[in-house]
Amino acid sequence: MIIKxxxxxxxxKHGQHLLKIRQDGQPKTRSWNEQxxxxxxxxxLAGENVQAALREMATxxxxxxxxxWLYSASINPSGAGGRELTDEEAEYAAxxxxxxxxxxxxxxxxxxRHVKEGRSxxxxxxxxxxxxxxxxxxxxxNY
Numbered sequence: 810m811i812i813k814x815x816x817x818x819x820x821x822k823h824g825q826h827l828l829k830i831r832q833d834g835q836p837k838t839r840s841w842n843e844q845x846x847x848x849x850x851x852x853x854l855a856g857e858n859v860q861a862a863l864r865e866m867a868t869x870x871x872x873x874x875x876x877x878w879l880y881s882a883s884i885n886p887s888g889a890g891g892r893e894l895t896d897e898e899a900e901y902a903a904x905x906x907x908x909x910x911x912x913x914x915x916x917x918x919x920x921x922r923h924v925k926e927g928r929s930x931x932x933x934x935x936x937x938x939x940x941x942x943x944x945x946x947x948x949x950x951n952y
Contacts, residue, residue: 810894812906814882816937816948823881824863827921827932844924848896848931849903852917852940859919866917866936873938875945882906884931896922899931907935911946915939 817823830845847857855861863879870878884902886894894902903920912918918935937945 810902811885812882812902813885814880814906814933816877817879817881818877820863820867820879821860823879823934824860827934828859842923842925843927844922846922847919848922849900849918849920851919852915853919859921862917862919863934866934866938869917869936869940869943870938873943873945875938878937878945880910880912880933880935880937880946880948882933882935884933886930887928893929894931903931903933906933910948912937913939915941916946 828845830842847859850856850862853862853865855865866879882903884894884899884906886892886899899922900920903918907916907918912935916936916939918933921932921934923930923932937948939946
């Protein structure tokens with residue numbers, strides 16, 4: 810399993826990337842996903858709407874001075890020749906990742922599954938800003 814993550818600031822553009830799905834009649838390219846599904850939404854009121862959830866996270870982050878408030882990670886189980894993960898295993902991996910990075914149970918986050926060229930991978934999007942203290946999780950030296 811390969812996990813790559815980084816803090817980002819462009820949540821609208823990232824939200825478009827997360828929801829990018831190929832429609833019938835469009836050419837097949839590597840940038841399009843065959844399937845996109847929200848697996849888990851934790852501590853967000855927006856429910857099933859990914860863009861609304863990201864907007865909600867952005868609203869919380871406005872109260873802090875954090876510029877790159879959104880942490881984005883991809884979980885690629887087959888990148889190292891491993892087997893596909895179930896949604897439950899990917900959710901567990903996301904929870905362990907966030908806990909090891911210093912995120913608390915109060916932080917809001919999303920887990921999204923992409924299917925591209927017949928293989929699935931997952932994206933974790935988490936708000937680095939704690940909604941209670943308005944302090945961002947320090948991600949220095951996380952790689």
